[in-house]
Amino acid sequence: MSTTVIWTIAIISILGMILAFVLWLIAEKFKVIEDPRIDEVEKVMPGANCGGCGFAGCRAFAEAAVKATDLEGNYCPVGGNDVMARVASILGYEVKAKAPTVAVVRCNGSCSNRQTVNVYDGVKTCKVKASLYSGDTGCSFGCLGCGDCVAACKFGALSMDPATGLPVVDEEKCTACGACVKACPKQIIEIRNKGPRGMRMFVSCVNKDKGPSARKACAAACIGCGICAKTCTHDAIVLENNVAWIDPAKCMLCRECEAMCPTGAIHGVNFPKPLDKEAVKARIAERNKKAREAAAAAVTKENKGETV
């Protein structure tokens, strides 16, 4: 009886040793030598695997970052500058800080601003709706309201506001990974600089129709009138295809465009004080008056010079 037990233990042990040796041989033969820094980089990554950096996941990003010679073009929007600084220190690259960004919904076609002109009874996703027609309001550029962006957000930063029917971004949670930008078939979501203390200006409309038809479709549409571009003293507003766009790099947050916009398409957010439209308008009028007087004075001076 006891010999059977001993034999069994002995055979199993020897078998185990032989197999362990075979496994070791195979492991040696097919060894994959990987840069240990990949693991280190992956450890400091947020681990969201959101694809916001353009790679399939955090590991793929780490591999690409280790392979690259600098951090140009490789940036984790979720981790932000902190994570990138740690990645840079592991890899010995230079740190490239980026201004923090956030997703901005460029449509203000709420139920009160935009008339519903037909009823959509199809599949409730923006992608399907966009493949069928221009949408249930008169505006063929704005938000379709089925919430594909909300479904795409892995951080729970987006939600549909039942009162307006538009998506709302929770700035605390938004990592600017860009998943919502890709999910939106109407391309109304933009990743913009967060701005100092979150203060930023943007045009909340992407309607490329001409003024009258844009206005007819939505009360808060950008009608491409160009008043904002004329008002802006910092040359920050570009008017293209009947839509204004504010360059965050040039914008000085003076809010003059917001005060002057006839449809209220320009929004300023996170400012400590609400905008006093009349005061700003008076300031602009005063400045314009002075400029006109100065121009007139220059003209008379010139004329005098000629007569003398």
Add this chain to the structure above:
Amino acid sequence: MSKRTFSIGGIHPHDNKISRECPIEILPLPPVVYVSMSQHIGAPAKPVVAVGDKVKAGQVIAEPGGFVSAFIHSPVSGTVKSIGPVKDLAGNGQNTVEIAVEGDEWVEGVDLSGDIVRDFPDDNAAIMDKIRLGGIVGLGGATFPTQVKLSPPPGKKCEMLIINGCECEPYLTCNYRYMLERAEQVVIGTAIIKQVLGVDKATIAIEDNKPEDIAHMEEVVRTLAAHSPKYAGITVLAMQTKYPEGGEKQLIDAVMHRQVPSGGLPIDVGAVVQNVATAFAVYEAVQKNKPLVSNTMTVTGNCLPVQHNCEVRIGTPISFVLERCGGLPDSAAKVISGGPMMGKAVSNLDAATVKGTSGLLVLTEEQTRRMPETHCIRCGKCSDACPMGLEPFLLFRFTKAGMSDELEANAAQDCIECGCCLYSCPAGLPLLDIIRTGKQQVMGIIKARAAAAKAAAAVAGQPAK
């Protein structure tokens, strides 16, 4: 012997041809027409008129914007009021010429008499020119410019011309009326296309739910064959009624027992398919010098007191057509441009009709209601119904998961959007709606890949230069 039909898939929806007894009536002119520049597949046409210009019916108002594009003629006489984006029936802005109607004056040379001209010239180049200048596009639904289809690429030979008179879409009856009232013109058009293509065989395929058409067309073909040898080789073929028999690939399978390869064209298997309405339009352009300025559409619906088949000038607002056909009843919930299977819901009733509008179908709330959506039970009914031999339940899942490689491997790009899968699904899944988005994604990927390959080839070719 059982009648011919395509070999895989297909469904048998109730045909509801309630407007079949209504003769084609000519609708009066609207006060204003909106002529879209994107009435065909391919590049939009370029307007050649300016605001304020006086135009006559049949005058060219736009030239082709590319190789695959078509001439567009003024459907009415009057003054050009504006040129710019106007919302089409899906609500998207399309470049449109708006013409205020004044009288009904035609350009010179158009034969407006009802006489039938049976003899046509031997000069194929002249015929092709007339088809091209007449702005003829395929009126079966795809609106592919006809002259492009009639010039096979070098090295490919057409063996058979198929004239599609299946009209497999439920409700629609305008092709049925064509073959009853304008049979002779259709057959002459067929003979003209046959001569241009240089084939000796032409088949007019008609589903067997239209026995009057089959009998009448056979008789007309016999009479014309006796008239001239140019009409020899045209046969009428009765097909088994099954949706989507009128699909180009399905019809070729049914008539010739040949399968168009994935990503291929009918000409790859030696076939050219044209609709009966296109054959009629070719007749009018070649024999009567009349460009494509009007088309025939069925205005129907169970809730409408009177059904109509009417000839309408292109660019007539849909609301005007509906009003002239008795107006929309209170029970109407949805208007569909085209048939119930492949037609598109009209979101903007002020939109104008285009060359390809084949019908306006008015549905009630009850008829448009969707089945509650439940779970796929893997019954395989959609796979059985798919006439392209695809697996819709699989494509549905792949699209939802965003797996574009698998979508392409499972030939999502071959989907003809016929809606058989959706029709047959007992779980009420919106198969086609989802698959269509997957198909669009795959088509985008294929296009981008082709463009990248072209760019790479251009780069590789540069040093050689």
